[in-house]
Amino acid sequence: MREHVVIIGSGMMGSGIGAMSALAGNKTILVDVEESRVLAGKERAVSCIRLRQEQGLNIAEEARRAETLLETSTDTEQAAGSARMVIEAIVENLQAKQQLFEKLDRILPTDVPICSNTSGLRITDISSLCQHPERTVTTHFWLPAHLVPLVEVVMGDKTDEQLAVKVRDELKAWKKSPVLVRRDLPGQLANRVFQAIIRESIAIVASGLATAEDVDTAISCGMAMRFPEWGPLKHLDAIGLDLGLSVQETVLPDINRDGCANDYLKKLVEDGNLGVKTGKGFYDWSKRSIETDMAKRDQFIIEAVKATSRLDQTEAGGENR
Ligand code: NAI
Numbered sequence: 001m002r003e004h005v006v007i008i009g010s011g012m013m014g015s016g017i018g019a020m021s022a023l024a025g026n027k028t029i030l031v032d033v034e035e036s037r038v039l040a041g042k043e044r045a046v047s048c049i050r051l052r053q054e055q056g057l058n059i060a061e062e063a064r065r066a067e068t069l070l071e072t073s074t075d076t077e078q079a080a081g082s083a084r085m086v087i088e089a090i091v092e093n094l095q096a097k098q099q100l101f102e103k104l105d106r107i108l109p110t111d112v113p114i115c116s117n118t119s120g121l122r123i124t125d126i127s128s129l130c131q132h133p134e135r136t137v138t139t140h141f142w143l144p145a146h147l148v149p150l151v152e153v154v155m156g157d158k159t160d161e162q163l164a165v166k167v168r169d170e171l172k173a174w175k176k177s178p179v180l181v182r183r184d185l186p187g188q189l190a191n192r193v194f195q196a197i198i199r200e201s202i203a204i205v206a207s208g209l210a211t212a213e214d215v216d217t218a219i220s221c222g223m224a225m226r227f228p229e230w231g232p233l234k235h236l237d238a239i240g241l242d243l244g245l246s247v248q249e250t251v252l253p254d255i256n257r258d259g260c261a262n263d264y265l266k267k268l269v270e271d272g273n274l275g276v277k278t279g280k281g282f283y284d285w286s287k288r289s290i291e292t293d294m295a296k297r298d299q300f301i302i303e304a305v306k307a308t309s310r311l312d313q314t315e316a317g318g319e320n321r
Helices: 012-023 035-054 060-069 076-081 094-107 161-172 190-207 212-226 232-239 241-254 263-270 290-320
Strands: 004-008 028-031 070-073 083-088 114-116 136-141 150-155 177-181
Touching (some): 004 012, 004 076, 012 060, 012 070, 028 035, 035 070, 060 070, 070 076, 076 083, 083 094, 094 114, 150 161, 161 177, 190 212, 232 241
Parallel strands (some): 004 028, 028 070, 114 136
16 A cells, blocks of 8 residues: 655755654655765654654654654665655756656656655746646745745646645645645745845845844844734734725835845845855854854744644634634
8 A cells, every 4th residue: 555755855855844744644765865865864854853842842652653654765766666645855956856757757656746845946847747747746845844834835837736735735734834826936925925025125224224133123023923823914904904005005116126136135145245154144144153043043933833833722722612
């Protein structure tokens, strides 16, 4: 019987995705090109599982079972051949992904979903060499995949909607919060919104309206405080759409509408100021530690996930009364 999930590419993303699959009770095979890489991937996946358990996101029994369900392989055909679902998380290279999808499409029965974790490519292009592109779909997990609940399930031009819905429902059982995106556009769903925020943030710094640090503070300590529970559209309903419309009419004419990257960002890049990797970007990284900031970010995500699931339970309790 087909019962296992195969994750191809056991790097940063594949290991986190593999951890979530195993925690959901699936026998999960991590695949990579070399033994050393796939073993390192499994080790990362085990750390993700242990972290989730230590932080109270999974119970001890789930974590213990998940560790026994994780396996590794360097033989894609053998591991994937009897899978019930495959998620590809290899390098972000169209040709490499196309070749892999062509192979998977050839060896797997037509009802087995073949998913890609691509962050920027179109699933329509990735599956262009497949005989059955209708069973291909993007499942874009967000980093860190073992903590951030969102997965964007993006349909390609030929994806069967029922298959996309089936994949979305599977991911709900993995304790994820998947969203269905019905067209294969640049930025999928969330990065379209995120890029709009980034465009205005850079424009504010470039115009001298505020510093990079103050822009980030305004977002992190303002709107982002509501976001784990309350998105911008719910916010509009709450304040009244008439008020929302009037704010839009005042503010939209004044904010950035550029259809290309800001010159301020281009200049930073031209000058070799690439952020953490060169020591300077919007911030001076010679005076900060990215590891400390990342640990704080992850701890915040953990607390937010716990808080929102507590609120969900309260809601369910309320509905049952
Ligand atoms: P990574 O470089 O950490 O891992 C990729 C792994 O795939 C490596 O271990 C590599 O050896 C393996 N690999 C390459 N070709 C292979 C093949 N043909 N068969 C089996 N294994 C192969 O990359 P990362 O960051 O995990 O990204 C993977 C995918 O996830 C990319 O498509 C990326 O765009 C996407 N993604 C990345 C995010 C990030 O923030 N790093 C966020 C969301 C998506």
